[in-house]
Amino acid sequence: MIAMSHFTYRPARDELAYTFGGRLPVAHVRSGDLITVHTEDCFGGLVRGPADLPSQVCQMPYLNPVSGPFFVEDAEPGDTLAVHLLSIEPARDWGVSATFPYFGALTSTSHTATLQPPLDERVWVYGIDRHAGVVRYRATASDHMVELPLDPMIGTIGVAPAAMESRSTIVPDYYGGNLDTPELRAGTTLYLGVNVHGAILALGDGHARQGHGEVCGVGVEIATVTTLAVEVIKGTDTAWPHLETDTAIMSVGCARPLEDAYRMAHQDLTGWTVDLCGLHTLDAYQLISQAGRAPIGNVCDPNYTVLAAIDKALLPQRQAAYRDAHARLRALAAVQG
Template sequence: MTTMGKITYRPARDELAYTFGARLPVAHVCSGDILEVFTEDCFGGLVRGPADLPSQVCRMPYLNPVSGPFFVEDAEPGDTLAIHIAAITPARDWGVSTTFPHFGALTSTAHTATLQPPLEERVWIYDVDRRAGTVRFHATASSHEVDLPLEPMIGTIGVAPGGFEARSTIVPDTHGGNLDTPELRPGTTLYLGVKMHGAMLALGDGHARQGQGEVCGVGVEIATTTTLAVELIKGVPTVWPRLETDTSVMAVGCVRPLEDAYRIAHHDLVGWTSSLTGLDALDAYQLISQAGRAPIGNVCDPNYTVLAAVDKTLLPAPGEAYGGAHHRLRQLTATAGQVAGY
């Protein structure tokens, strides 16, 4: 892999996308390129204060916009696209969160229909202090305030689904999409199976932070400038999204009910661990049963997201995943970052 160049992209409002698939590319990129992409928050920047109720200032289905898609040269179905997140910088000094009627894990929804009244729609504005590395919560019904760590992440990132499908950016699935996991942070490499010619990578929905599960359905939503690097891995398929950091490997399952998302993630991690280490499948199953972790991404989207994770140090001499793509991309972005200052 060689560095081909750096692409900076800031979409105009009418260039934001609301689906994966069925969109023309905004730029062509090559394996080894670095992208610096402006992403808008899930409300398109329209919710700016307590009076800006999303139901009044936003218009369905224009929620959760993404920037892109980016056509990856030579990408074909059966390949894998490695995407390394180098930096996520909040683009504003505030973030926003809300409660929605009929949305979230602790209310009646279209999928879980009950007779109690919907939750009140309410808006919280958070102060984002990049220098201090904090996000300040302000209670709306009392004077309570507390600073939480600033831990920026990308909530939505994916490629075009197969079969000429177009999927809403709110949906997570095998193509990625609205995974909503805090593990998609700087230092993480995401592996996505290519399903259409050119892959068609897009991303958005930045969060200043989010609790596991995103229980109310909304993180601390922010606009970002996100820096990432891509590498195309030819002839290696990836069925479900996978993540790698310096210390862990993680597999992702996205489906309802929650236990099936859990099963998909752990089934994939057991198989991946076995192929990386040579462990017998049942030995890998037993090791992950005792040493694995299961971070929950979301329990509010059309599909739920569960991860299965294991520390690399617990594995017997693991081989490098995808031929060392995580290490190469980490080195590439680290070198470029020293020059660019991100």
């Protein structure tokens, strides 16, 4: 495969999308294409300092915008779309985080509803130094400052859902969406089942970094310039998002309660391992039990996200996943990058 083309998409503000599904594509792409996409942050760039309280400067449902969607040629229901993240560059030298009323894991929320008043709403502005590879945290009510490793990720990426649904970009689910996992960094390939003609891919919500679970509900939110390579894997279905890196394969589960997300991811990874390697189901279950990792994505969004991961080196002589799409797109990236 060689790159067919490399195009850049930079949406105007009123071209931003707020759903997966229910939206016409902005461009067509093909297997082997590179796409450079400018993405806004989850606040649409409107939160720039301590005085910009999100609940005041943002208006529901205009939160968590994505860029796109893109129509992927030859992608049909029953196929899988492979999306390789070549690079995720912060578009500005700052990022923001915040507490948001009744959102986050350590507060009552609209769903874990109580009679208590909300936590204070507050904004943190982070300096981002791409050359030093750091994100600068600064406390708001004391003088603590500390540098954290820059580890850019795409928080929200997905295709149109099935069943004629259109879903808010706040939601993570089987079609991707607001997965909010740091594993979606440059070098990772994401596999999503195609639900509609053309797949209808969109992305946004970059984070300069986030902790496990995004406990306050908000990462270090950034605009990005992100470059992707896409490939359609014909005739191969994917029920839940799969990730592949040079060293590991991962399944994503999105659900509440959190143990259901854990169960889904591990059941899926067990089945995927069986399919790839021919292990007996209980042997795969056992191997993952002792060698698996389970990084938590988010514990704040409408569905929580947990991943199940296993190192490829631990699996038997195996066929490559998705006919080696990860290696192929990685090579393509190397050439084009």
